[in-house]
């Protein structure tokens with residue numbers, strides 16, 4: 001078995017003469033698992049925008065307002081650390097899962113795989129089984145062939161359009177999006193993005209399929225550096241399978257000098273990327289397990305033990321496995337946990353209001369008609385809660401100081417409000433040229449929502 005595959009090691013996938021891969025549908029444990037996981041992911045993808053948490057769409061990345069609603073929490077560009085943390089967790093988890101379970105993401109979770117298998121399923125329902133599809137493509141164009149092809153592409157396009165619209169619902173409020181669709185009121189921008197996502201989905205899942213993984217996916221390029229000889233991969237047990245060869249069920253393979261591979265070619269026929277796993281670990285393999293199910297089916301028919309092709313590791317095949325726990329895996333898991341803990345602590349300690357203050361840069365201070373000292377400030381108050389809030393403003397640090405802004409300050413949910421105010425103090429109360437002050441804002445009906453920021457008061 002090869003490891004850390006280089007591009008020059010690539011084995012060209014065996015395809016039909018016209019370059020098309022006609023995937024045979026396969027039943028079995030891993031295909032059932034993949035379909036169930038894929039179905040659940042599609043359901044979540046479609047349903048999530050329709051769910052509300054705290055009266056807000058559960059996930060809405062509002063790029064116009066630069067607000068990201070995630071399960072009741074609203075993130076702003078100011079929450080950059082949380083957003084960066086999310087990317088870090090995703091990266092460490094990907095490293096962790098890839099080092100341990102290989103390309104499980106590609107085979108079972110990647111939208112490209114889920115949609116491609118969905119499109120293959122539609123193709124099979126309309127054009128028939130693998131052999132029927134091969135025959136159909138060989139036939140000259142006829143009304144029957146054109147109708148089948150047209151129907152397939154129309155259904156593919158409809159699925160792509162629905163997928164594109166559902167994807168955009170993560171960026172535009174979903175109810176608005178669909179009511180505008182029904183009344184034909186989509187803006188040019190919305191129509192453009194839905195058109196683009198429709199074309200991309202149709203092109204990727206209908207036409208490009210495995211080419212997307214081979215030539216465009218960056219993860220497919222760098223995942224091999226995370227592999228080691230304990231990483232789980234789909235592999236053919238060469239020692240057991242070779243020499244391969246056809247035989248009758250009753251034949252004794254040992255007497256014929258044969259291994260357990262009956263050379264039925266099923267593992268190749270079901271492979272969505274068109275490779276022969278018996279040629280060794282290959283860069284194209286997405287670990288979908290279809291060849292395992294196919295081979296297990298053949299092994300059962302011949303009364304041989306299952307597992308000629310299996311999820312295993314190079315070390316296991318060589319009988320030298322020390323188990324999946326190793327320093328690399330533990331480090332990725334620990335790093336993920338550290339970043340997740342940091343994010344949880346940040347979320348728990350996040351206050352639903354932010355305050356920043358800047359002084360009037362033109363004048364340090366002014367003396368008014370009463371000979372009192374005035375300093376001007378600009379406050380920026382960001383309401384990060386999901387409702388309109390009214391805040392009380394207090395200033396501490398100088399006895400007798402008064403503010404030009406004494407009434408409650410109302411800020412809508414998600415609004416960043418500018419407040420300009422002047423603080424005034426009598427010269428008798430001012431003991432030094434620069435006095436440290438603290439601005440405190442507190443939600444009128446919830447004292448837990450409070451934040452304070454320090455600034456300076458200049459005089460004399």
Ligand code: SF4
Nearest residue numbers: 271285286288289291
């Ligand atoms: S070789 Fe097997 S596991 Fe790999 S992509 Fe093909 S069918 Fe899936």
Ligand code: SF4
Nearest residue numbers: 261262264265267295
């Ligand atoms: S499915 Fe199994 S028995 Fe059939 S060709 Fe592939 S490895 Fe050999």
